[in-house]
Amino acid sequence: MLVVMKPTATDAQVDAVVEKIRSLGLMPHAIPGAQRTAIGITGNKGGLDPALFEGMPGVREAIRVSQPFKLVSREVKEEDTVVDVAGVQLGGKRLVVIAGPCSVESREQILEAAREVKAAGATLLRGGAYKPRTSPYEFQGLAEEGLKLLALAREETGLGVVTEAMDVENLAMVADYADLVQIGARNMQNFSLLKQLGKIGKPVLLKRGASATIREWLMAAEYVVAHGNPRVALCERGIRTFETATRNTLDLNAVPVLKSLTHLPVVVDPSHGIGLRAHVPAMARAAVGAGADGLIVEVHPCPEKALSDGQQSLTPGEFAGLMAQVRVIAGAVGRPV
């Protein structure tokens, strides 16, 4: 349930509502907004009676939220959430481009990638230090050494860092180095990890599970927010279908659907979404055309030598070409890059 306060409600009246929610053994969640003050309620087993709150001073109305996801629902918060990532506003008017290699491989590689993507116009650097590889025999990432190299690249270029956390054990360390903590597709429903993410002071980029429905994905985001961290962005990266001509099937339907269901920012990963280097720019254009708030693109100084995802990584030159195309579409939909 959502309790919406009148614009004239006093702090004391808001506090009284919060107290009442607690006294019922439920959890209050302040929903920030420029237009109104509202308090989301979670923890109830069945439906609550709006009359419990509607008689209280300062309360405009109490609304039942029809969806099973509450705090991430646009019913609860109409305005877009803008997540601040090291000074970059994700979910605002500007399109945010995150770029970099699949994995951090060496000092030279990550520094060169960082300089190149920055020069082309990216504002955040991606790079995996912990890699969830399908085969246990493949390169698993440089672990903390990789995080240190990302921090070095940030020092050098000023780009904020996006990197994946794979387990509860390493989460605090990853969050120490990262500006945006990525949760990969394979961990979308790792609920222990999601709960812990609620307690970190860094924003989270939650990728969609390869076979997850939009509803399951929003419920996963709800876990993070319900556990205390409202700074969540979603990332569509392609789903599993019968089609084998492409690595995944990028579900761009999800972009407008999410933008109407949730206030969270929506990022698209065209690299994993199609998995073919030649077609990444077309899918990046399409994502921006569909209304995505950001892109995350794999770029490697030398894709043919990449330790992971070389077949879908762009060269710096190709990435500069992608940026030129994306700028044109972004301009057409009224979103500067």
Add this chain to the structure above:
Amino acid sequence: MFVAMKPHATEAEFEAVIDKVRALGLTPHPISGTERRVVAVVGNTGAVDPDDFAMLPGVAEALRVSQPFKLVNREVKEEDTVLDVDGVEIGGRAIAVMAGPCSVESREQILETARAVKMAGASILRGGAWKPRTSPYEFQGLREEGLKLLAEAREATGLKVVTEVMSTDTVDLVAEYADILQVGARNMQNYPLLERLGQVRKPVMLKRALSGTIKEWLMAAEYIVAKGNPQVMLCERGIRTFETATRNTLDINAIPVLKTLTHLPVIVDPSHGIGIRKHVGAIARAGIAAGADGIMVEVHPRPEKALSDGHQSLSIPEFDELMREVRVIALAIERPVL
């Protein structure tokens, strides 16, 4: 296999290649491009040595085609195929817009829609006269009466007409009225129908089956071309996935993939692709941005009263708005809207 002629090869040299193909018991398909003439060789070419052709006078090269689809393959014909739909080009620089109701329901409905979509900038009118409905109890279409109404709407507005053909026995009838014959998703692998459409002298729009892979889809197009009709365009309309928040999952990946694998035009149907009226515009923009040659959109003067697909049909003002958005994207990628 395909045999590419040298730019200055003579007609006699070209004929000699064709004769040699026939002599081997194979079928030659001459393909004319502005750059070069090519003879695609179809049949069991396993035992044929391409070098036997490469040494003929006037031949530039003879190569095996790596994919199972041959005539629709970009390896065989590099240039985009541009279809001429009675004066409207599809597959060229301009984006083609097809719009109209799911089904033709009445004279008033189809005429009102035709006038409105024309005003908004569409160049081709869609409307089903034969409807492949999931339930046998639902409206099945006005059949020939629907075709006549489409023809009347064409007369009144100058729009070209695209309409679906569901079975071999109605191909001639539909071809009499339609400017483009649509093969619906459910018939993508109806091979007798595809073969029959190979004999028609009108363009065919082949929709992707709900669970058709890109390769299967191209093989289906190959059927039509191999049987004699090279005027084929493809239409991505969403595939079946586990996701239930949308009617289908529009596979926009298919657009750039197709544009490299085949020379045929690629159309996107955002209405079926997402199935939710308020999101059709966003997904139309995405389709154009990805490189589609055209869009097909369901529009109804009163969607809430539509006999089919009302939940995904745009009202006329909504279609106007979509056209504005599509024009902006098309302009950005330097493609005019037809």
